[in-house]
Amino acid sequence: MLTTIERLSINEKLNEALSHIDEQGQFLSLTIEVSSINPIDYFASRDDLKGERFYWTSADGELTFVGLGYANQFYSTDSDERYQSIEQALQDQKQQMIQLQNEQIAGTGAIYFGGFSFFNERHHSEWHDFPVNQFVLPKRLLTVKSGKHYLSLNLWIEPNDSAENVSTMIETELDQVNGVQPFTNKEMSFAQVNDELTYEEWQSLIVNAVNEINDGKLDKVVLAREVEALFEEQVPVEQVLNALLEQQERSYIFVMENNNQAFIGATPERLVEVNSGELQSACLAGTTSRGQTVDEDEWKALELLKDDKNLEEHQYVVKMIQNSVSPLCDRLSIPNQPMIRKLSKIQHLFTPVSGTLKESVTIFDALKALHPTPALGGEPRQEAMDFIQQHEPLERGWYAAPIGWVDANFNGEFAVAIRSALLTGHKARLFAGCGIVSDSDPKAEYDETNLKFSPMLGALGGYIDDNE
Numbered sequence: 001m002l003t004t005i006e007r008l009s010i011n012e013k014l015n016e017a018l019s020h021i022d023e024q025g026q027f028l029s030l031t032i033e034v035s036s037i038n039p040i041d042y043f044a045s046r047d048d049l050k051g052e053r054f055y056w057t058s059a060d061g062e063l064t065f066v067g068l069g070y071a072n073q074f075y076s077t078d079s080d081e082r083y084q085s086i087e088q089a090l091q092d093q094k095q096q097m098i099q100l101q102n103e104q105i106a107g108t109g110a111i112y113f114g115g116f117s118f119f120n121e122r123h124h125s126e127w128h129d130f131p132v133n134q135f136v137l138p139k140r141l142l143t144v145k146s147g148k149h150y151l152s153l154n155l156w157i158e159p160n161d162s163a164e165n166v167s168t169m170i171e172t173e174l175d176q177v178n179g180v181q182p183f184t185n186k187e188m189s190f191a192q193v194n195d196e197l198t199y200e201e202w203q204s205l206i207v208n209a210v211n212e213i214n215d216g217k218l219d220k221v222v223l224a225r226e227v228e229a230l231f232e233e234q235v236p237v238e239q240v241l242n243a244l245l246e247q248q249e250r251s252y253i254f255v256m257e258n259n260n261q262a263f264i265g266a267t268p269e270r271l272v273e274v275n276s277g278e279l280q281s282a283c284l285a286g287t288t289s290r291g292q293t294v295d296e297d298e299w300k301a302l303e304l305l306k307d308d309k310n311l312e313e314h315q316y317v318v319k320m321i322q323n324s325v326s327p328l329c330d331r332l333s334i335p336n337q338p339m340i341r342k343l344s345k346i347q348h349l350f351t352p353v354s355g356t357l358k359e360s361v362t363i364f365d366a367l368k369a370l371h372p373t374p375a376l377g378g379e380p381r382q383e384a385m386d387f388i389q390q391h392e393p394l395e396r397g398w399y400a401a402p403i404g405w406v407d408a409n410f411n412g413e414f415a416v417a418i419r420s421a422l423l424t425g426h427k428a429r430l431f432a433g434c435g436i437v438s439d440s441d442p443k444a445e446y447d448e449t450n451l452k453f454s455p456m457l458g459a460l461g462g463y464i465d466d467n468e
């Protein structure tokens with residue numbers, strides 16, 4: 001509920017803004033601080049908006065977004081220009097937007113959430129509701145930042161809309177936020193997990209890749225497997241999301257819904273963050289499991305830090321990220337040695353990257369330069385992409401591609417959408433990949449993909465029986 005003073009102040013600003021609405025109509029973005037609300041409850045509160053919802057929590061837990069209802073959507077056609085064309089579309093939209101805010105709080109107002117498919121071209125049948133790229137402007141955005149909660153409304157206004165009508169809409173939305181109930185778990189009966197590839201097929205895929213590497217055609221290629229989990233009922237997105245939030249640490253937790261499909265995951269991998277011209281990226285490649293005891297855990301970490309095969313996989317990523325972002329930056333800083341990033345069940349080699357972007361360089365330029373890094377594609381990039389496209393028997397869709405958000409000033413953050421699943425009705429398709437280099441062993445790589453399925457499978461209530 002707004003106080004009388006807040007209402008008067010909004011009405012005054014609305015009257016002023018509405019007097020300038022152009023004759024085709026315009027978007028108006030308005031942000032109000034609201035009382036504390038659990039984001040998952042808000043996400044679950046509007047079943048009627050299923051298919052037009054997103055959720056995002058940054059890996060440090062400092063920023064959460066819930067978007068409900070898509071006020072506007074942006075796509076670009078299949079081409080190498082997909083980053084620039086989305087950038088251009090958002091730039092044009094910005095000119096059309098009236099922002100009503102007492103002070104500009106980063107992470108509120110006109111935030112665009114979206115992502116890209118792994119490959120530029122579209123040849124998807126499983127991913128029928130996900131285009132090659134898509135950004136949405138939410139009608140309602142809940143932002144939780146530094147312990148504060150904000151509701152932003154992005155409303156389409158016609159020239160003849162009155163301030164009273166608009167303020168009634170705002171009151172209705174605020175009442176809805178105040179009336180949100182805790183969400184309740186639904187029935188979720190796990191039926192079975194089907195591997196889309198037999199072990200023998202996986203083995204021959206890896207042997208083929210290792211042969212190409214030994215023939216000097218490639219240095220590294222990342223290959224993925226897919227498993228399908230089937231349920232008795234429609235998979236409840238809220239519940240899987242809630243499980244990921246409870247079970248996964250230091251991960252970006254995301255959901256994007258489109259019509260009848262939801263893409264969901266908990267990824268530890270930042271692709272790029274840009275904040276007032278400062279860039280952060282990360283090299284994440286090289287994997288082992290967590291130990292059962294503190295000592296075993298530490299031993300595994302130390303082994304990983306000196307394992308030649310994992311260090312080689314990691315080094316390709318460091319070199320490529322360095323080469324691709326240094327032309328975009330005035331300053332770049334990358335430590336010489338990787339460190340360990342520990343997740344709930346997995347640990348990785350990790351090297352942080354930070355830099356200052358040159359004057360006119362945007363987050364979209366950085367995305368174009370970075371995707372896919374050799375942590376998800378391979379080295380050399382084009383040869384690895386060709387190998388994946390020809391030999392990997394799955395549709396990557398949005399798996400292993402950038403997902404995230406930007407604001408109207410093109411500050412934002414993108415993660416790499418791994419440890420993820422595509423939910424369609426009663427089924428979930430899960431993806432997990434691993435870097436193949438010259439001395440990769442198919443069984444060890446198979447086990448590594450099983451480990452990487454475990455966060456998503458755990459949230460879905462299943463597991464992979466390693467003794468099968």
Ligand SMILES: C=C(O[C@@H]1C=C(C(=O)O)C=C[C@H]1O)C(=O)O
Pocket residue numbers: 222224269284285286287313348375376400418419431432433434435452
């Ligand atoms: C490809 C995945 O993970 C990537 C591959 C890694 C590796 O090969 O060690 C580690 C982290 C990720 O960059 C995945 O989880 O599906």
